[in-house]
Amino acid sequence: MVWNTQRLLEVARTRLGNAQLIVVANREPYIHRYREGEVEWIRPAGGLTTALDPVMQACGGVWVAHGSGEADRDVCDAAGRVGVPPDQPRYTLRRVWLTREQEEGYYYGFANSCLWPLCHQVFCRPVFDPQHWQIYRQVNELFAAAVLEEAQNGPALIFVQDYHFALLPRLLKQVRPDLIIAHFWHIPWPEVDKFLVCPWARDILEGLLGNDLLGFHTQHDCNNFQECVDRTLECRLNREEFSIIRGGRQTRVRPFPISVDTDLPRRYLGPNWESRAAQWRKKLRLGQRPLLVGVDRLDYTKGIPERLQALDHLLRHHPELKGTFHFLQVGAPSRTHLPAYRDLAEQVEELTERINWEHGTSHWRPVVLLQEHYGPEEITLLYRMAAGCVVSSLHDGMNLVAKEFVATRDDERGVLVLSRFTGAARELTDAVLVNPFDVEELAAGLYQALTMPLEEQERRMRRLRAQVLEHNIYRWAGQLLSALGRMAPDVTAPATATVEAAGLPHLPAAATHHQTVDSLAPLTRL
Ligand code: G6P
Numbered sequence: 001m002v003w004n005t006q007r008l009l010e011v012a013r014t015r016l017g018n019a020q021l022i023v024v025a026n027r028e029p030y031i032h033r034y035r036e037g038e039v040e041w042i043r044p045a046g047g048l049t050t051a052l053d054p055v056m057q058a059c060g061g062v063w064v065a066h067g068s069g070e071a072d073r074d075v076c077d078a079a080g081r082v083g084v085p086p087d088q089p090r091y092t093l094r095r096v097w098l099t100r101e102q103e104e105g106y107y108y109g110f111a112n113s114c115l116w117p118l119c120h121q122v123f124c125r126p127v128f129d130p131q132h133w134q135i136y137r138q139v140n141e142l143f144a145a146a147v148l149e150e151a152q153n154g155p156a157l158i159f160v161q162d163y164h165f166a167l168l169p170r171l172l173k174q175v176r177p178d179l180i181i182a183h184f185w186h187i188p189w190p191e192v193d194k195f196l197v198c199p200w201a202r203d204i205l206e207g208l209l210g211n212d213l214l215g216f217h218t219q220h221d222c223n224n225f226q227e228c229v230d231r232t233l234e235c236r237l238n239r240e241e242f243s244i245i246r247g248g249r250q251t252r253v254r255p256f257p258i259s260v261d262t263d264l265p266r267r268y269l270g271p272n273w274e275s276r277a278a279q280w281r282k283k284l285r286l287g288q289r290p291l292l293v294g295v296d297r298l299d300y301t302k303g304i305p306e307r308l309q310a311l312d313h314l315l316r317h318h319p320e321l322k323g324t325f326h327f328l329q330v331g332a333p334s335r336t337h338l339p340a341y342r343d344l345a346e347q348v349e350e351l352t353e354r355i356n357w358e359h360g361t362s363h364w365r366p367v368v369l370l371q372e373h374y375g376p377e378e379i380t381l382l383y384r385m386a387a388g389c390v391v392s393s394l395h396d397g398m399n400l401v402a403k404e405f406v407a408t409r410d411d412e413r414g415v416l417v418l419s420r421f422t423g424a425a426r427e428l429t430d431a432v433l434v435n436p437f438d439v440e441e442l443a444a445g446l447y448q449a450l451t452m453p454l455e456e457q458e459r460r461m462r463r464l465r466a467q468v469l470e471h472n473i474y475r476w477a478g479q480l481l482s483a484l485g486r487m488a489p490d491v492t493a494p495a496t497a498t499v500e501a502a503g504l505p506h507l508p509a510a511a512t513h514h515q516t517v518d519s520l521a522p523l524t525r526l
Helices: 005-016 047-059 100-119 130-150 168-175 201-208 219-232 264-269 273-283 304-317 339-359 376-385 400-408 439-451 454-470 473-491 517-524
Strands: 020-024 031-035 038-042 062-066 081-084 091-096 156-161 180-184 213-216 236-238 243-246 249-255 291-297 326-332 367-370 388-391 415-419 432-434
Touching (some): 005 020, 005 047, 005 473, 020 130, 047 091, 047 473, 091 130, 130 168, 156 168, 168 180, 168 201, 180 473, 219 236, 219 243, 264 376, 291 376, 304 439, 326 339, 339 367, 388 400, 415 439, 415 454
Parallel strands (some): 020 156, 180 213, 213 249, 291 326, 291 388, 388 415, 415 432
Antiparallel strands (some): 243 249
């Protein structure tokens, strides 16, 4: 049976009963900003929001996120709430406002200068700054207060996203033990010796053990997490059930490889995509030449310089390819406040300029670099126009660009060149798998993409599509909900703690409302 919105909705109805679904993610799914004096909205770049928005549109509920757009406040009510998608609201976005200092310490600081490099194998030294840690804790408390406010009217399933909120599950559980809390960690979990250098490793692990269910993309990440806990905290590991028992509470740790909505590409392309493609080709002077595309946030984990160096290598060793194709790289600006990201943008520009200078002519630019934010309609069009898509992450939890490309290619053509160090490589084994640290191997992958016979492309793409169409985002969400349903009896301990006891900001009286086991009946029955 195929997973789709309808099936997910049915699972949500049975599993959630009358419990409210509250997602917490730092990044909001819709950002409001000003354009020529008018308020407009955009969808941010990045896999997390792309994957979760369709789930929320299907299930309804509340998404609690940092209100990061310059026009965000103008469209919200006094509590920071606004219906989204803005053109056809299906769920509520609850925005949390952060000061500059909080954004600096929590988002740019602890989340993106410490946890991001700590969890990725990219040889970038994490920053361990006590001030960042302090503010990270403070912002986790701020979000806990917002979630408790949203959940004050009854039972709720809180679905926390990613490394921005490692402390949130425990903070919530202390106040409302009746809440069902699941957390999905969208980035890799490092090996034990790497993780334990973090001065706050123990607090992070304890925070995460506030969850009833903790999900990672792969079994390897789950194993790494369990080993970190085993080495650091006094607890019992149940290796058969993949769970951790500490202080009488149980946290299950499971892999749930995330995916995409496979119906969206058709909608984004629309009926007249070919004329839009022709306009792009004209505007960028691409002629009818085949395109290799890369679509990434400009992030040092994505292996963009490595891919350009491989292209340089390819053109040196296969001069006959000169003038025959273009490499089109979309680099969405990301976290530009951080020097490491600004340096990367500069490096990518320099490499592009050098390659175009050395190999290009007045009629042909090998690399077309677009350092802008593009919406899903345009990105999907590029996937459809491409002869191949290159994903060369040095390390990546999943990488949804690879799955979006496959989902778009209902013509069963096009080659996916995919780094072995992505979560996606475990599922998409019919891609051309490469080691992005090996310039020769990556160049050979690009060569293969440009020269693969059509029959082989079709054979591979058919298998890739079968995998992605079956393992879509609705299956991911449905399986998470089902796993929660199955474990519910373990998680309904009577509530005892209060907001004050957890050291949280004081909330209105109703927020300390405690659930009884009975009120969770629809979940506990499963
Ligand atoms: C990764 C992270 C997400 C994040 C996304 C975009 O996929 O796992 O949590 O939202 O990058 O990054 P940003 O910092 O712009 O939210």
